[in-house]
Amino acid sequence: MSGTLHVVGMGPGDPELLTLKALRLIEAAPVVAYFAKRGRTGHARRIAGDRIDPRAELLRFEYPFTTELSVADPRYLAEIGIFYEASAARLAERLALGRDVALLCEGDPFFYGSAMYLFDRLHREFPFEIVPGVTGMSGCWSAAGVPFTHGDDVLLVLPGTLDRQTLAARLAIGDAAVIMKVGSNLAKIQAALDDAGLLSRAIYVESGMMPGQRIMPLAEMAGQAAPYFSMVLVPGRRRAR
Amino acid sequence: MSGTLHVVGMGPGDPELLTLKALRLIEAAPVVAYFAKRGRTGHARRIAGDRIDPRAELLRFEYPFTTELSVADPRYLAEIGIFYEASAARLAERLALGRDVALLCEGDPFFYGSAMYLFDRLHREFPFEIVPGVTGMSGCWSAAGVPFTHGDDVLLVLPGTLDRQTLAARLAIGDAAVIMKVGSNLAKIQAALDDAGLLSRAIYVESGMMPGQRIMPLAEMAGQAAPYFSMVLVPGRRRAR
Numbered sequence: 001m002s003g004t005l006h007v008v009g010m011g012p013g014d015p016e017l018l019t020l021k022a023l024r025l026i027e028a029a030p031v032v033a034y035f036a037k038r039g040r041t042g043h044a045r046r047i048a049g050d051r052i053d054p055r056a057e058l059l060r061f062e063y064p065f066t067t068e069l070s071v072a073d074p075r076y077l078a079e080i081g082i083f084y085e086a087s088a089a090r091l092a093e094r095l096a097l098g099r100d101v102a103l104l105c106e107g108d109p110f111f112y113g114s115a116m117y118l119f120d121r122l123h124r125e126f127p128f129e130i131v132p133g134v135t136g137m138s139g140c141w142s143a144a145g146v147p148f149t150h151g152d153d154v155l156l157v158l159p160g161t162l163d164r165q166t167l168a169a170r171l172a173i174g175d176a177a178v179i180m181k182v183g184s185n186l187a188k189i190q191a192a193l194d195d196a197g198l199l200s201r202a203i204y205v206e207s208g209m210m211p212g213q214r215i216m217p218l219a220e221m222a223g224q225a226a227p228y229f230s231m232v233l234v235p236g237r238r239r240a241r
Numbered sequence: 242m243s244g245t246l247h248v249v250g251m252g253p254g255d256p257e258l259l260t261l262k263a264l265r266l267i268e269a270a271p272v273v274a275y276f277a278k279r280g281r282t283g284h285a286r287r288i289a290g291d292r293i294d295p296r297a298e299l300l301r302f303e304y305p306f307t308t309e310l311s312v313a314d315p316r317y318l319a320e321i322g323i324f325y326e327a328s329a330a331r332l333a334e335r336l337a338l339g340r341d342v343a344l345l346c347e348g349d350p351f352f353y354g355s356a357m358y359l360f361d362r363l364h365r366e367f368p369f370e371i372v373p374g375v376t377g378m379s380g381c382w383s384a385a386g387v388p389f390t391h392g393d394d395v396l397l398v399l400p401g402t403l404d405r406q407t408l409a410a411r412l413a414i415g416d417a418a419v420i421m422k423v424g425s426n427l428a429k430i431q432a433a434l435d436d437a438g439l440l441s442r443a444i445y446v447e448s449g450m451m452p453g454q455r456i457m458p459l460a461e462m463a464g465q466a467a468p469y470f471s472m473v474l475v476p477g478r479r480r481a482r
Contacts (some may be wrong), residue, residue, distance in 0.1 A: 009383075012373070016262035019252070019375065023261065108379045116388035120479070123386070130386060132253070132379035132450075134260065138349045142250075142371035145364070147357035149398070152422075154411065157396035170395065173411065181393075209373075238361070 002126050003031075003100040005091065007109045007119055009133020010047045013210030017134050018047065025131060026051050029102035031094045033059035033087075035114050043210070044104035057094070061087040061114075084114075088121035095126045108133045112180070137178045137231065140208035144215050146235045149176045153236040160185035160232075167192035176236035183228035190218060198234050206230040243367050244272075244341040246332065248350045248360055250374020251288045254451030258375050259288065266372060267292050270343035272335045274300035274328075276355050284451070285345035298335070302328040302355075325355075329362035336367045349374045353421070378419045378472065381449035385456050387476045390417045394477040401426035401473075408433035417477035424469035431459060439475050447471040 006025045011017035018026075026032065032052050036042030045060075052058070064079045091101050105115040109130055119128065137157070141148045149155050156174035158167060160181040171177055171192065179189055182204075193199040202218035206227060218232055247266045252258035259267075267273065273293050277283030286301075293299070305320045332342050346356040350371055360369065378398070382389045390396050397415035399408060401422040412418055412433065420430055423445075434440040443459035447468060459473055 009375075009379075011260070014262070016265070017260045017373065019258045019260055020264065021255070021257035024257070108375070108383075110382045110387065110389040111379060112390050112392070112394075116391060119388060128386070130383040132258065132375045132383040134250075134349070134373045134375055135379065138250075138352060138373035138376065141351050142349075142373040145369070145371060146351065147360060148351045149353050150357060151353070152400040152402055153353075154400070154403075155396075155398035156415075157390070157398075159393040159395070161393050162395075170414065173414070174397075 001098055003095040003098050005095060005119070005122055005126050005128040006100065006102045006131060007115050007128065008102050008104050008131045009108045010044045010104050010106055011134040012107055012136045012139025012208055013043060013047060014139070015047050015049055017139065017209065019131065019133065021131050022133065023051060025102050026104070027053060028100075029053070029056055030099050031057045031059060031091075031101040032104065033061060033091060033101060034104040035061045035063065037063050043106045047106075048104060059090055059094075061090075084117040084121065088118045091118060092122060092125065095122070105133065107136045111135050136208060137180075137233070140178075140205040140215075140231055141233055141235070143208050143213060144203055144205060144233060146203060146233060147238065148233070149236050150238055155236070160189050164188050164192045164195070168195040171196040171198055171234070174234075177232075177234040179232040179234075181228060182226040182230040182232060184225075186221065186224070186226040189232055190221070193218065193232070193234070201234055203233045203235070204230065205233060242339055244336040244339050246336060246360070246363055246367050246369040247341065247343045247372060248356050248369065249343050249345050249372045250349045251285045251345050251347055252375040253348055253377045253380025253449055254284060254288060255380070256288050256290055258380065258450065260372065260374065262372050263374065264292060266343050267345070268294060269341075270294070270297055271340050272298045272300060272332075272342040273345065274302060274332060274342060275345040276302045276304065278304050284347045288347075289345060300331055300335075302331075325358040325362065329359045332359060333363060333366070336363070346374065348377045352376050377449060378421075378474070381419075381446040381456075381472055382474055382476070384449050384454060385444055385446060385474060387444060387474065388479065389474070390477050391479055396477070401430050405429050405433045405436070409436035412437040412439055412475070418473075418475040420473040420475075422469060423467040423471040423473060425466075427462065427465070427467040430473055431462070434459065434473070434475070442475055444474045444476070445471065446474060
C-alpha cells in the first residue's frame with residue numbers, strides 16, 4: 001500500500017498562521033519535502049521551524065535558477081521540466097514504499113507556486129490530500145489593515161509581468177486588484193496604475209507577514225527597486241453600509 | 242486602556258483549518274462575537290466549537306434578513322446600516338472597558354464578509370489586529386483537488402449577481418475564475434460560462450470543507466437549485482512544465 005502525498009499550505013510567513021491540520025501533518029510526516037533557491041532555506045522550511053520530526057527524511061528541491069527567467073524562455077522551460085520530473089520521482093520512490101510525504105508549500109498550494117507541478121505528476125498514481133493555507137495576499141491585506149473586497153466587488157489577481165497597456169485595461173474592469181511578481185516590474189506597474197487612475201489607492205507590501213515586512217503607499221516607492229516577493233494591493237471601492 | 246479588537250479568520254469550515262493564531266485568540270478572548278442568521282448557529286460559531294472559554298461573554302449579531310436582498314434595495318441598505326451600527330456599538334462598549342474582543346469571521350476577514358463593516362466603525366478608535374484565514378475558495382479548490390492558478394495566470398473573482406453579458410465578458414479576459422453567490426444565479430452563470438466557452442471546465446462546489454460538501458462538474462447541475470453558499474470554479478489553463 002502506497003503512502004499518501006499531503007500537499008501542505010504553510011501560509012504567508014508567520015508560523016502562527018499555519019493551520020492546525022498543517023501542523024499535525026508536518027509533525028507526523030516521515031518524509032518532508034520543500035522547495036528552495038540555492039543558498040537559501042526557503043520560506044516553507046523556515047515556517048516549519050522545529051516542528052518537523054527529527055527522524056523525518058528531509059527532501060530539499062533546489063531550483064535550477066537563482067534569478068527569475070521569463071516563463072517563455074525555452075531554456076527555462078526545458079530545465080524546469082527536468083527539475084520537476086526529478087523531484088516528483090524522488091517523492092514517488094518514497095510513496096511507493098508506503099511512506100507518507102508532506103510536501104510543504106508557501107501560502108496556499110493550488111494558488112500559484114511550484115507544488116502543483118509535482119502534484120500533476122503524482123496524483124493519478126498515489127492517494128493525496130491538499131491542505132489549503134492562508135494566501136500571501138490575505139496575509140498582506142491583513143497586515144496592511146485594509147478591508148479588501150466587499151459585496152459584489154470583482155477581484156483581479158494579475159501578474160506584474162503583463163505589459164503596461166494590458167495591466168491598465170485589466171485594472172479598469174475590476175473593483176479590487178492584487179498585482180504579484182512586482183520585482184523589476186515596479187515602474188511599469190506604477191505607470192499602469194496611474195493610467196487607470198488607481199495609483200493613489202495602491203499599497204505596496206514587501207515580505208508580508210515575514211521578517212522585514214514593509215508596507216507603504218505605492219506612490220512613495222518612486223524609483224526604488226522591489227524584490228520579487230512583493231505585491232501591490234488595490235483595495236476595492238467601499239460602498240458605504 | 243482599551244481592549245484590542247481581534248478580527249479572526251475562521252477558515253472555510255473544517256475546524257482543523259483554523260490557524261494556530263486564531264485558536265489562541267479564540268481560547269483567550271473574554272468577549273467573542275459572531276454573525277448568524279435567525280435560527281442558525283452560524284458557520285463561524287460552529288467552527289469555534291468548544292474552544293471558546295466558558296467564562297467568555299458571547300455576542301451574537303443576528304442579521305435582520307433571512308433571505309438575500311439585493312444590495313441596491315434601499316430597505317436593505319437602511320436596515321443593514323442600523324444593524325452594523327448597533328453591533329459595532331456593542332463591541333465598542335466592551336473595548337472601551339478594556340476587554341479584548343475576538344470577532345469571528347468565516348474564511349478570511351477582509352475577503353468579502355460582514356466583519357469589515359464593524360471594523361470600519363471601530364478601527365480609528367481602538368487598537369486592532371487582523372488574523373487572516375483560509376478563504377472559502379481555497380477550501381473549495383483544495384477539496385476539489387484542482388490546481389487553480391499557475392505562473393502568469395490572471396484570476397478573476399466574480400459575484401454571480403452580475404448580468405450574463407458582463408459575466409461572459411469578464412470571464413473571457415481571465416485564465417482562472419471563481420464565481421461566488423451562485424444561489425438563484427445558477428442558470429445564468431451556466432449560460433455565461435457557455436457563452437465564454439468555459440462550461441466544460443467549470444466545477445460546482447457546495448458547502449466546501451463543511452458537512453454536506455458536494456463537488457461536481459457544473460454541467461451536471463442542469464435545472465437544479467444551488468444554495469447561496471456555493472461557488473463555481475474555473476481552473477486556469479495549465480501550461481505544461
